[in-house]
Every structure is written in structure tokens, then in C-alpha cells.
Amino acid sequence: MSAGSTLLIRGGHVALLDDELTVLSDGAVAIVGNRIEAVGSAADVGARYDGAETIDASGKLVMPGLINAHTHLYSALARGLVADIEPSSSFTEILEHLWWRLDRALTLDDVRLSAAAGAIDLIRNGTTTIIDHHASQVHIDGSLSAVAESLDESGLRFNLCFEVSDRNGEEAREAGLAENERFARLAASRQVASRRGSSGGPDPSPDSGSSEGRGSSPDAGRGDGRIGASVGLHASFTLEDATLERAAGMAADLGLGCHIHAAEDVADVEDSVSRSGKRVVERLESFGILGPRSIAAHCIHVDERETAVLAESGTIVAHNPQSNMNNAVGCADVPGMLGSGVLMGLGTDGFTASMFDEMKVATLVHRHQSRDPRVGHDVAARLCLVNNPTIASRLFDDRVGRLEPGALADVIVLDYDAPTPLQTGNFGGHLIFGLTGWMVETVIIDGRVVMRDRELTTVDAREIRARARERARDLWKRM
Numbered sequence: 001m002s003a004g005s006t007l008l009i010r011g012g013h014v015a016l017l018d019d020e021l022t023v024l025s026d027g028a029v030a031i032v033g034n035r036i037e038a039v040g041s042a043a044d045v046g047a048r049y050d051g052a053e054t055i056d057a058s059g060k061l062v063m064p065g066l067i068n069a070h071t072h073l074y075s076a077l078a079r080g081l082v083a084d085i086e087p088s089s090s091f092t093e094i095l096e097h098l099w100w101r102l103d104r105a106l107t108l109d110d111v112r113l114s115a116a117a118g119a120i121d122l123i124r125n126g127t128t129t130i131i132d133h134h135a136s137q138v139h140i141d142g143s144l145s146a147v148a149e150s151l152d153e154s155g156l157r158f159n160l161c162f163e164v165s166d167r168n169g170e171e172a173r174e175a176g177l178a179e180n181e182r183f184a185r186l187a188a189s190r191q192v193a194s195r196r197g198s199s200g201g202p203d204p205s206p207d208s209g210s211s212e213g214r215g216s217s218p219d220a221g222r223g224d225g226r227i228g229a230s231v232g233l234h235a236s237f238t239l240e241d242a243t244l245e246r247a248a249g250m251a252a253d254l255g256l257g258c259h260i261h262a263a264e265d266v267a268d269v270e271d272s273v274s275r276s277g278k279r280v281v282e283r284l285e286s287f288g289i290l291g292p293r294s295i296a297a298h299c300i301h302v303d304e305r306e307t308a309v310l311a312e313s314g315t316i317v318a319h320n321p322q323s324n325m326n327n328a329v330g331c332a333d334v335p336g337m338l339g340s341g342v343l344m345g346l347g348t349d350g351f352t353a354s355m356f357d358e359m360k361v362a363t364l365v366h367r368h369q370s371r372d373p374r375v376g377h378d379v380a381a382r383l384c385l386v387n388n389p390t391i392a393s394r395l396f397d398d399r400v401g402r403l404e405p406g407a408l409a410d411v412i413v414l415d416y417d418a419p420t421p422l423q424t425g426n427f428g429g430h431l432i433f434g435l436t437g438w439m440v441e442t443v444i445i446d447g448r449v450v451m452r453d454r455e456l457t458t459v460d461a462r463e464i465r466a467r468a469r470e471r472a473r474d475l476w477k478r479m
């Protein structure tokens with residue numbers, strides 16, 4: 001769709017996911033360019049946009065595209081990994097035996113294909129925006145552009161950062177810091193150029209950091225509100241004081257937040273206390289890592305004082321229940337943190353491509369843990385459908401993840417013709433007991449149809465998967 005063209009999604013149930021959980025039956029959404037212009041009844045909106053290109057959503061469900069607040073596309077080629085991996089008896093052993101071996105083996109071509117294959121699964125499951133945390137600890141320079149190239153092609157909206165750590169020595173640390181800065185400046189220049197471009201200026205050149213640029217694409221330069229950056233850090237236990245200080249300084253200079261794993265395992269807490277006398281959140285706070293644009297992923301082993309620090313600093317916390325269960329590291333006190341005013345969103349930590357799966361588990365885990373069936377009732381909807389849009393809107397400085405006039409047009413259509421009434425107020429029940437990612441049929445991001453009737457329109461999914469399988473086999477051998 002060219003800038004300024006109109007797309008009408010007409011018929012079916014339209015779930016606004018506003019405070020009242022309004023569901024319009026026989027609703028419609030009108031999109032002009034990359035923004036939603038009208039939401040209402042099919043009769044009213046349809047009449048106003050008569051003649052527009054139309055997607056018939058009769059008997060289907062229309063809702064905002066989903067947002068993943070913390071993920072790692074670099075792990076996409078590890079699915080089904082066949083390699084000589086020692087069994088792990090702790091979280092730090094899982095990192096040493098598996099993930100740190102993977103992130104050192106990744107080449108830029110692996111990174112590119114991992115992101116491309118991961119993006120296909122995300123879109124197929126209705127995710128339209130991701131906040132990714134990237135690590136390829138040997139091939140660092142240009143790695144964020146390799147991820148960005150694939151995501152840009154897929155049509156996703158994304159915020160990227162590189163995982164800085166002291167665990168691989170000085171050279172890797174310096175390269176990691178430099179990669180964050182390089183990509184942040186590139187993303188900022190594309191945003192500025194895009195704003196100029198929308199008033200008739202030249203397209204920005206997509207400095208891809210590799211020989212496989214995509215400057216010849218007719219879409220080059222469009223949708224640069226789809227690209228954002230953060231300053232990435234691994235976790236307190238692999239970061240020296242001086243590195244934390246420099247990363248915080250860099251983030252402040254660039255006007256960005258940091259994205260870091262915090263108190264995911266008890267080992268992180270023990271390390272922080274032994275090296276600084278402070279718990280993890282307090283150590284990060286003392287170096288200026290926290291703040292309204294910063295994301296602290298996990299925050300499982302935090303005490304009351306740390307929870308207050310997270311709330312007062314406005315820091316975003318990303319909850320990843322499936323990954324936490326898989327790593328046997330415990331479960332964050334989500335009801336408690338929400339009650340204390342922490343802005344907590346939902347991520348997958350790369351465990352799954354489906355936010356629908358993550359929402360189900362987020363609902364069940366707190367209930368299971370507390371042995372109280374009253375607990376967790378609205379956790380999933382609050383984290384994923386209310387807070388994630390707030391988080392993405394903050395990071396992208398725009399209205400993301402909402403079905404309302406003026407918001408960026410990220411919309412999904414699901415083949416969901418419910419056998420019970422779907423009406424204002426009962427969306428939560430359908431979410432947990434009815435909806436799954438494989439029901440997603442059509443995905444629109446930034447006003448562009450990136451998947452229609454389950455077929456991606458932006459990339460050749462079959463070809464990417466075939467190449468990804470080949471690279472994965474090769475990567476596994478190199479691990």
C-alpha cells in the first residue's frame with residue numbers, strides 16, 4: 001500500500017482492548033497510510049470509506065497486533081539443537097553449556113537468517129512489534145544491522161540492542177558498546193530522514209553494515225518509525241562497574257534506555273551483593289541504568305525495596321514466565337509488583353513465538369504458585385494487552401498497539417468464530433480458553449499487509465526456512 005492509500009477491515013468482532021474491553025460486533029477499522037483513521041460499526045465506517053481496498057473480516061476477530069517486550073531472535077536456530085551439550089544443574093550452567101556457546105558460534109549470516117526465520121514465526125502468531133536483545137559475541141560489528149535487515153524485510157516493528165558483557169574480555173566489551181552506539185545513531189538518522197521523507201524529502205539510505213543491502217527495495221526508507229534502539233547489557237553478574245557506568249552514560253547521551261537481564265537467578269543476586277554490597281536493582285540504580293525507557297527483564301529475585309526502586313524510577317520490567325519455568329529460576333511476583341506500581345510487560349525471552357501461549361502461562365503460573373484460584377485472573381491481559389502497548393508507545397514515541405484513531409496501524413485478523421458470545425467485558429475468557437496463535441490469518445503492520453490468508457506477503461517464508469535449516473545444521477556443528 002502506498003502512503004496515503006486506504007485499507008478497510010470490515011465485519012466481524014472488533015476487540016478494542018480499551019479499559020472496558022469493548023467488543024464491536026460487525027465492526028470496522030479504516031487505515032489511511034500507516035495510521036488508523038476510524039474505528040466503529042461496519043455500516044458507519046464502511047459508508048465513509050466506500051471504495052477503499054477491503055479485507056472482509058466477517059465471522060472473524062479483529063484486534064491490535066501483539067507486542068513482545070523481551071525476546072532473543074538470535075536463539076531461533078537453536079530449536080531442536082543436536083549437539084554435545086553437557087547437562088546443566090543450574091541457570092549459570094545453562095548459560096555456559098548452551099547459550100554462551102551459541103552466541104560465540106553465530107556468524108553474521110547466521111544472525112541474519114535467525115532473525116528472518118524468527119520473524120516469520122512471530123508474524124504468523126500475530127506479533128507486530130518486538131523488543132529484541134541480541135548477542136553474537138564474536139561477530140559483533142554490524143550484527144544489529146544484520147538483524148534489522150531481516151526484520152525490516154519482514155515488515156515487523158522492532159527495537160534492537162546488543163548484549164554488552166565483560167565475560168568475553170575487553171575486545172568484545174568494547175565492540176559491544178560500539179555496536180549499540182553505531183546502531184542507535186543509524187536508527188535515529190533513519191527516523192529523522194523518514195520524517196523528512198514523508199514531506200517529500202529523499203529516502204534515507206539503509207546502511208546495512210553488509211554487502212547484502214536492500215536499498216533497491218521499493219519500500220526502502222519507508223516505515224522508519226518501525227525501528228528503534230536501546231543500549232543492551234547482559235546482566236549485573238557479567239558486568240564490571242566501569243562498563244555499567246559507560247553504558248548508562250551512552251544511553252543518556254543518545255536519549256535511550258538500557259535493556260538488561262536483572263535478578264533472573266539467585267546467582268545474579270549473590271554476585272551483586274558480594275561485589276557491591278547491594279542487591280541487583282540497587283546496583284543498577286547506583287550506576288544510572290534504570291529509568292522510564294529502560295527495561296529490566298525478569299526481576300524474579302527482588303525484594304520490597306528493589307520493587308519500590310523499580311516503581312519510583314518508572315523502569316519497565318519484562319516478565320517471561322515460560323522461559324523462567326524452563327530454566328527453573330522461579331517466578332516474579334507479578335501481582336505484587338503491579339500492586340506496587342511497576343510498569344510490567346510480557347515477553348517470551350525467545351522461548352516461543354506466540355504471545356497467546358505466553359499469556360496463557362502468565363495466567364496460570366501465579367495461580368498455580370499461590371494455590372489460590374483468585375490469583376492471576378487479569379494478569380495476562382494487563383501485561384500483554386494494556387502494559388505492552390504503553391511500553392512500546394514509550395519506546396517508539398508514538399501510539400503503538402492500540403485500536404484507536406491516530407494510532408499506528410498494527411492490526412491482526414483471527415479466524416475466530418466463537419461458539420459462545422464474544423461481547424464487551426468478556427474478552428479475557430476468550431483470550432485464555434479460546435484464542436491461539438495459529439488462528440491469526442491476516443497481519444497488518446504500519447498500514448501494510450504483511451500476511452494475508454496465512455501467507456506472508458513481504459518475504460518468501462518457504463525459501464527462508466529452507467536456508468535457515470541449512471545454516472542451523474552448520475551452526476550446530478560449529479558449537
Ligand SMILES: [Zn+2]
Pocket residue numbers: 070071072133261297349
Ligand atoms: Zn532474555
